[in-house]
Amino acid sequence: MEKMWAGRFEKASDRLADDFNSSIHFDKKLYKQDIKGSMEHAAMLCRSGILNIQELAKISDGLASILEDLESGALDFDENAEDIHMFVEAELTKRIGDTGKKLHTARSRNDQVALDLRLYMREETIEVVELLKKLTAATLSLAKKNTETIMPGYTHLQRAQPITFAHHLLAYGMMFTRDIGRLSDCKKRMNYSPLGSCALAGTTYPTDRLYTAEKLGFDGICENSIDGVSDRDFAVELLSACSLIMTHLSRF
Numbered sequence: 001m002e003k004m005w006a007g008r009f010e011k012a013s014d015r016l017a018d019d020f021n022s023s024i025h026f027d028k029k030l031y032k033q034d035i036k037g038s039m040e041h042a043a044m045l046c047r048s049g050i051l052n053i054q055e056l057a058k059i060s061d062g063l064a065s066i067l068e069d070l071e072s073g074a075l076d077f078d079e080n081a082e083d084i085h086m087f088v089e090a091e092l093t094k095r096i097g098d099t100g101k102k103l104h105t106a107r108s109r110n111d112q113v114a115l116d117l118r119l120y121m122r123e124e125t126i127e128v129v130e131l132l133k134k135l136t137a138a139t140l141s142l143a144k145k146n147t148e149t150i151m152p153g154y155t156h157l158q159r160a161q162p163i164t165f166a167h168h169l170l171a172y173g174m175m176f177t178r179d180i181g182r183l184s185d186c187k188k189r190m191n192y193s194p195l196g197s198c199a200l201a202g203t204t205y206p207t208d209r210l211y212t213a214e215k216l217g218f219d220g221i222c223e224n225s226i227d228g229v230s231d232r233d234f235a236v237e238l239l240s241a242c243s244l245i246m247t248h249l250s251r252f
Contacts, residue, residue: 027084028077033119034084035067037112040215041195042103048206050106055099062096063088084116085109106205107198110229114194119216121238125187129180132245136176143169175248182241186234193218194228201225 039060046056066088069075081087086109093100146165153163193216196202196209202225209221222228 021082022079023083024077024079024081024087027113027116028087030084030116030120031070031077031088032067033116033123034088034112035063037115037119037195037216038088038103039063040212041107043215044208044212045102045105047211048208050205050207051102055102058096058099059092059103062092062100065095066091083109083113085112106203106207107195108229110199111194111197114197114229115216117232117235118190118192118194121190121235122187122217125183125190125238128242128245129183129187132176132180132183136173136180139169139173139176143173172248172252179241179245179248182244183238186238186241188219189237190234191217191219192222192228193220194222197222197225197228200229
């Protein structure tokens with residue numbers, strides 16, 4: 001696959017440099033989010049008069065076919081692509097021609113990857129919350145059946161006081177409840193759209209950031225474009241919450 005920035009170079013880049021810059025081997029996991037974000041971005045470009053309806057139809061159909069082929073296994077990821085964004089754009093252009101190149105109008109890979117990551121993490125957060133709710137409910141159900149089951153309570157590896165098995169189980173129920181709260185708080189802070197921030201300072205095109213934010217299920221937009229594309233505190237925060245979950249589970 002020819003690199004989209006190859007025109008700046010007089011000869012091919014060194015393979016070591018390519019390997020260092022490549023992220024397709026792990027960010028291909030974001031293909032659903034990348035395509036979803038691109039579909040709504042294209043719809044916004046048409047709504048803003050940047051694409052016409054025929055161009056939007058070609059781009060939307062092309063993206064839908066890529067998603068379908070990736071899901072079915074009819075299309076494999078090109079490991080020579082630098083990242084998932086370039087892979088999707090190159091595949092789209094191969095399928096629908098130069099119209100595919102218009103998709104990236106008023107967008108940078110900087111806000112694109114920030115968008116994909118937020119979409120992915122939001123979905124994963126929702127899934128983990130649901131799993132924790134089921135685990136908490138199961139713990140509560142078992143506790144109700146063991147309100148009179150006596151067991152030793154330990155401190156410093158020594159038997160200390162008699163407790164019920166229900167009391168022991170409900171300790172974990174409290175931990176999991178706090179974990180759910182932490183994840184819910186994480187989701188609130190990550191659920192803002194960076195799309196439209198572009199490289200770092202927005203765009204001169206007449207785009208509608210609020211439209212894409214609403215269509216993609218965000219609570220609003222990142223109000224500072226530099227913050228929107230450069231910060232990953234929401235990712236670190238989620239990792240911290242997940243670490244606490246694993247710590248609680250390890251005590252089971």
